[in-house]
Amino acid sequence: MAGSGKAHLRDDALLRVEDLTVEFPVGRDKTVKAVSGISFDIIKGETLGLVGESGCGKSTTGRAILQLPTPTSGNVILDGTDLTALDGPEMRRHRTKLQMIFQDPISSLNPRRAVGDVVAEPLQVWGPDDADEQWKLVSEQLEAVGIDPDVARDKYPHEFSGGQCQRISIARALVMEPQLIICDEPVSALDVSVQAQILNMLKTLKDRYGLTLVFIAHDLAVVKNISDRVAVMYLGKMCEVSESDELYANPAHPYTKLLLGSIPVPDPTAELDTTLQGEVELPSPLAPPSGCRFRTRCPLADEICEREEPQMRKVSGDHYVACHHPLVEITNSNQQHEETAPTSGAELV
Ligand SMILES: Nc1ncnc2c1ncn2[C@@H]1O[C@H](COP(=O)(O)OP(=O)(O)O)[C@@H](O)[C@H]1O
Ligand code: SF4
Ligand SMILES: [Mg+2]
Incomplete structure (x- = not known):
C-alpha cells in the first residue's frame, strides 16, 4: 500500500489531502522523496499542528496544498473541489481562498512597496475596484493585528521589526478572508518573547474570525x-494524528515520544527520557528506509518494521497511529497485526 493509510480521515472536512506525494528529481537519476503518500484533513474552524524535524516535508506539504508545485500524485480537496484537477486560471482563482504565512516575515514582504500596498496587493487583483473600499479593508486588518494603519500605510517593511513584519504578513493573509491559512513556522525566526505575542495574537484572531489553520512547526511545544x-x-510520512491534549498526554508513536522529550522541561531537576535520542542516524529522503521509515532510529524496531510499512489505525477516540508496536494499547478491533502485543510506554523509559 502506498502511504500510511486513511483511517484518521473524517467526512466533514473543509480540506482533505489524500495520498499526497511530492518528489523532486535531482541530478540524472535521483529523486528526493520529500512527501510520500500522506493523508490528513481539517474541519472548518480547526487548527491542525503539523510537526516534525527539519527536512521531513512540512513546507513541501504546505506548498503542495497551494499547488506550488502541483504534487507528483494524490488529491487536495478544498470544500469539494480537487485542486489537483484545476487548470492554471482556475487554480489562481482558488488560490485566493488559501493564504500562506512564511517563516521569514521580512523577506516575504515586498521591500519596494509601502505597507498599505503590500496588504492591499491581493485586493488590487481580486477585491473591490474602489481604492477607499480597499483601504477600509486593509486598515481593518492592520488594526486587527495591532498595527496602526495610518502610521504604517506609507512606511516600508524594513522600517518595522521582525514581529511587526509578521503581523503585517498576517494582515495581508487575512484581507482576502481565506478559507484556509497555512502558517509555515511563523514564529521560528522571531525572538522568544515576540514568539509568544504572535502566537497569542493568532489564537485571538482564530477565535474572533473562526479561522481554519495549518500551523507548521518543528517542535511540539x-x-x-x-x-x-x-x-x-x-x-515524508505521517506517524500519528490526534486531538492535541491526548497526543501530549499519551503519545503512541515512538517518534512523537522523542519529539516530546525535546520539549524544554520547566523543572530543570526533572529527568529527561533520552532513551530514544541515543543513536541518531538520520536517513536520507533520497533513499528512505524500507517498511517504517523511522526504524533506523527506533529502539522497538524489529523484522516486521523493516518489511512492512505501518498503516494508520485508531488508538482511541480521535487518536490514530501508524506503528507496528505503539506505546499505548490499541483499543479498537481494527488491528493490523493481531499477533503483536502492544508495547507499554514504560518499557522505553
Ligand atoms: N525544490 C526542491 N528540490 C529538491 N529537494 C527539495 C526541494 N524542496 C524541498 N526539498 C527537499 O525535500 C525535503 C523536505 O523539505 P521541506 O519540505 O522543506 O522540509 P521541512 O519544511 O519539514 O523542513 C528535504 O530533504 C529538502 O531538502
Ligand atoms: S516500532 Fe516499528 S513501526 Fe513503530 S515506529 Fe518503531 S520501527 Fe516504526
Ligand atoms: Mg520548512
Whole structure:
C-alpha cells in the first residue's frame, strides 16, 4: 500500500489531502522523496499542528496544498473541489481562498512597496475596484493585528521589526478572508518573547474570525496551545494524528515520544527520557528506509518494521497511529497485526 493509510480521515472536512506525494528529481537519476503518500484533513474552524524535524516535508506539504508545485500524485480537496484537477486560471482563482504565512516575515514582504500596498496587493487583483473600499479593508486588518494603519500605510517593511513584519504578513493573509491559512513556522525566526505575542495574537484572531489553520512547526511545544489537532510527520510520512491534549498526554508513536522529550522541561531537576535520542542516524529522503521509515532510529524496531510499512489505525477516540508496536494499547478491533502485543510506554523509559 502506498502511504500510511486513511483511517484518521473524517467526512466533514473543509480540506482533505489524500495520498499526497511530492518528489523532486535531482541530478540524472535521483529523486528526493520529500512527501510520500500522506493523508490528513481539517474541519472548518480547526487548527491542525503539523510537526516534525527539519527536512521531513512540512513546507513541501504546505506548498503542495497551494499547488506550488502541483504534487507528483494524490488529491487536495478544498470544500469539494480537487485542486489537483484545476487548470492554471482556475487554480489562481482558488488560490485566493488559501493564504500562506512564511517563516521569514521580512523577506516575504515586498521591500519596494509601502505597507498599505503590500496588504492591499491581493485586493488590487481580486477585491473591490474602489481604492477607499480597499483601504477600509486593509486598515481593518492592520488594526486587527495591532498595527496602526495610518502610521504604517506609507512606511516600508524594513522600517518595522521582525514581529511587526509578521503581523503585517498576517494582515495581508487575512484581507482576502481565506478559507484556509497555512502558517509555515511563523514564529521560528522571531525572538522568544515576540514568539509568544504572535502566537497569542493568532489564537485571538482564530477565535474572533473562526479561522481554519495549518500551523507548521518543528517542535511540539510551539503548536501545543494553538492546535486543536496535531499531526506528526517523519521523513515524508505521517506517524500519528490526534486531538492535541491526548497526543501530549499519551503519545503512541515512538517518534512523537522523542519529539516530546525535546520539549524544554520547566523543572530543570526533572529527568529527561533520552532513551530514544541515543543513536541518531538520520536517513536520507533520497533513499528512505524500507517498511517504517523511522526504524533506523527506533529502539522497538524489529523484522516486521523493516518489511512492512505501518498503516494508520485508531488508538482511541480521535487518536490514530501508524506503528507496528505503539506505546499505548490499541483499543479498537481494527488491528493490523493481531499477533503483536502492544508495547507499554514504560518499557522505553
Ligand atoms: N525544490 C526542491 N528540490 C529538491 N529537494 C527539495 C526541494 N524542496 C524541498 N526539498 C527537499 O525535500 C525535503 C523536505 O523539505 P521541506 O519540505 O522543506 O522540509 P521541512 O519544511 O519539514 O523542513 C528535504 O530533504 C529538502 O531538502
Ligand atoms: S516500532 Fe516499528 S513501526 Fe513503530 S515506529 Fe518503531 S520501527 Fe516504526
Ligand atoms: Mg520548512
